[in-house]
Amino acid sequence: MKNTTKICCIGAGYVGGPTMSVIANQCPEIQVTVVDINENRINQWNDEDLDNLPVYEPGLKEIIATTRNKNLFFSTEVDKAIEEADIIFISVNTPTKTYGKGKGQAADLKYIELCARNIAKVAKTDKIVVEKSTLPVRTAGAIKSILENTGNGVNFEILSNPEFLAEGTAVDDLMNADRVLIGGDDTPSGQRAKDTLSAIYEHWLPKERILQTNVWSSELSKLVANAFLAQRVSSINSISALCERTDANVAEVSRAIGYDSRIGSKFLNSSVGFGGSCFQKDILNLVYIARSFGLQEVADYWEQVIIMNDYQKRRFAENIISTLYNTVSGKKIVFYGWAFKKDTNDTRESAAIYVADALLEERAEIVVYDPKVSEKTIYADLDYLNTRSPEENRRLLKVVKEPIKATEDAHAIAILTEWDEFKTYDWDKIHNNMLKPAFVFDGRRILDSETMKAKGFEFYKIGQS
Numbered sequence: 001m002k003n004t005t006k007i008c009c010i011g012a013g014y015v016g017g018p019t020m021s022v023i024a025n026q027c028p029e030i031q032v033t034v035v036d037i038n039e040n041r042i043n044q045w046n047d048e049d050l051d052n053l054p055v056y057e058p059g060l061k062e063i064i065a066t067t068r069n070k071n072l073f074f075s076t077e078v079d080k081a082i083e084e085a086d087i088i089f090i091s092v093n094t095p096t097k098t099y100g101k102g103k104g105q106a107a108d109l110k111y112i113e114l115c116a117r118n119i120a121k122v123a124k125t126d127k128i129v130v131e132k133s134t135l136p137v138r139t140a141g142a143i144k145s146i147l148e149n150t151g152n153g154v155n156f157e158i159l160s161n162p163e164f165l166a167e168g169t170a171v172d173d174l175m176n177a178d179r180v181l182i183g184g185d186d187t188p189s190g191q192r193a194k195d196t197l198s199a200i201y202e203h204w205l206p207k208e209r210i211l212q213t214n215v216w217s218s219e220l221s222k223l224v225a226n227a228f229l230a231q232r233v234s235s236i237n238s239i240s241a242l243c244e245r246t247d248a249n250v251a252e253v254s255r256a257i258g259y260d261s262r263i264g265s266k267f268l269n270s271s272v273g274f275g276g277s278c279f280q281k282d283i284l285n286l287v288y289i290a291r292s293f294g295l296q297e298v299a300d301y302w303e304q305v306i307i308m309n310d311y312q313k314r315r316f317a318e319n320i321i322s323t324l325y326n327t328v329s330g331k332k333i334v335f336y337g338w339a340f341k342k343d344t345n346d347t348r349e350s351a352a353i354y355v356a357d358a359l360l361e362e363r364a365e366i367v368v369y370d371p372k373v374s375e376k377t378i379y380a381d382l383d384y385l386n387t388r389s390p391e392e393n394r395r396l397l398k399v400v401k402e403p404i405k406a407t408e409d410a411h412a413i414a415i416l417t418e419w420d421e422f423k424t425y426d427w428d429k430i431h432n433n434m435l436k437p438a439f440v441f442d443g444r445r446i447l448d449s450e451t452m453k454a455k456g457f458e459f460y461k462i463g464q465s
């Protein structure tokens with residue numbers, strides 16, 4: 001790779017932080033600066049105590065320990081980093097719009113546009129601009145138009161390089177990516193830009209795993225990949241409901257179909273529903289795009305994946321209420337887990353939020369324990385729904401740090417995240433602590449039914465009668 005020594009990444013979030021840490025780690029000759037307008041987040045990335053990083057990912061703090069302030073920098077000086085960089089990654093958030101046209105479905109591109117305008121204003125030398133954020137098809141065109149019409153006459157090459165990492169396994173996914181996708185123009189300068197970006201990944205990945213496509217295919221592929229993954233979860237969750245009414249066991253069905261090499265075994269775990277910042281938003285985006293091209297059947301088809309996921313969360317909450325004799329009012333229900341999956345502190349769209357909201361509507365008293373999620377985040381998640389006042393949320397729901405003590409006089413425990421530590425708890429002690437009958441609702445299928453029943457629990461596991 002020629003002359004590329006400086007990278008800037010705009011957005012120090014769950015994608016920008018880990019991806020740039022891995023690039024810095026694998027490319028010691030490249031200087032990587034991650035910038036963000038959120039000063040608090042940058043301070044956390046720079047915190048001497050690596051347990052205070054804003055993103056928890058296994059293996060991340062070890063990488064940061066060896067690269068930070070050597071060739072990896074976190075800063076709020078956005079303009080300076082843009083000016084100095086040869087390659088600029090845009091890794092800002094692209095949430096679902098909450099206002100105006102496309103509300104509730106389309107991606108809100110205001111942060112992307114702000115970035116593009118800022119790059120145009122500041123750049124004095126040619127740049128490669130890389131879309132790392134997940135964007136609707138044809139966004140690269142919009143970025144290009146802003147850069148070309150408002151810039152200082154310098155040349156910009158726009159590439160799409162969507163990120164496929166999964167939270168909880170981000171470092172491993174980045175180090176051993178199944179593929180890296182680079183979309184760009186088919187012009188000589190577009191090809192040079194694609195090869196320049198490819199050379200970065202070739203530091204640690206075999207060249208044949210780096211796929212080059214046109215920009216639109218790359219943008220669309222990211223949405224489609226998430227839609228297919230989420231569709232598998234919704235498909236198996238729909239079958240879990242059927243299993244609960246029959247003598248079938250969803251784990252056995254998953255195993256039986258997963259052995260078929262045409263189907264494959266991954267993403268066939270039934271659960272209380274998928275969460276995370278991406279699946280729902282990206283499918284809604286796909287639905288919006290399909291509808292905007294008049295493809296009603298295509299839009300309806302993919303929308304069903306979301307409808308099934310909402311049903312699964314609702315079903316879990318309703319089962320708790322009906323099993324607890326149709327009333328949870330004043331009953332203490334302990335939530336094990338709040339994160340949307342294990343090994344992350346991210347709670348965006350976590351099923352726990354919606355299950356809690358449904359139970360709080362029935363006046364349950366919820367006690368939450370999660371090993372990595374802060375009290376502040378949990379209340380912020382609930383307050384965001386606006387179902388009841390912040391005071392009411394704090395009165396009805398408590399956040400604790402001692403998971404076993406939390407079960408004293410509890411009517412029920414609901415497992416919302418599959419944290420490994422839950423499997424190792426002293427469940428006999430927990431049974432002793434609880435009111436009887438002691439109910440456990442396993443929304444992640446991490447505990448063994450026979451063992452739990454033998455300990456005296458009334459045990460309910462998603463996908464089993």
Ligand SMILES: NC(=O)c1ccc[n+]([C@@H]2O[C@H](COP(=O)([O-])OP(=O)(O)OC[C@H]3O[C@@H](n4cnc5c(N)ncnc54)[C@H](O)[C@@H]3O)[C@@H](O)[C@H]2O)c1
Pocket residue numbers: 010011012013014015016035036037038041078091092093094111114115132133134135163164165166167277278
């Ligand atoms: N989280 C995931 O697992 C994942 C995986 C693949 C792709 N993605 C995509 O990557 C993108 C980023 O996701 P994330 O989870 O990292 O989001 P995030 O919310 O964790 O981080 C985004 C950061 O961008 C910053 N930001 C916003 N506007 C800015 C601006 N103008 N200048 C500087 N900083 C700005 C915000 O302050 C925030 O810290 C999204 O498009 C998402 O769809 C996410």
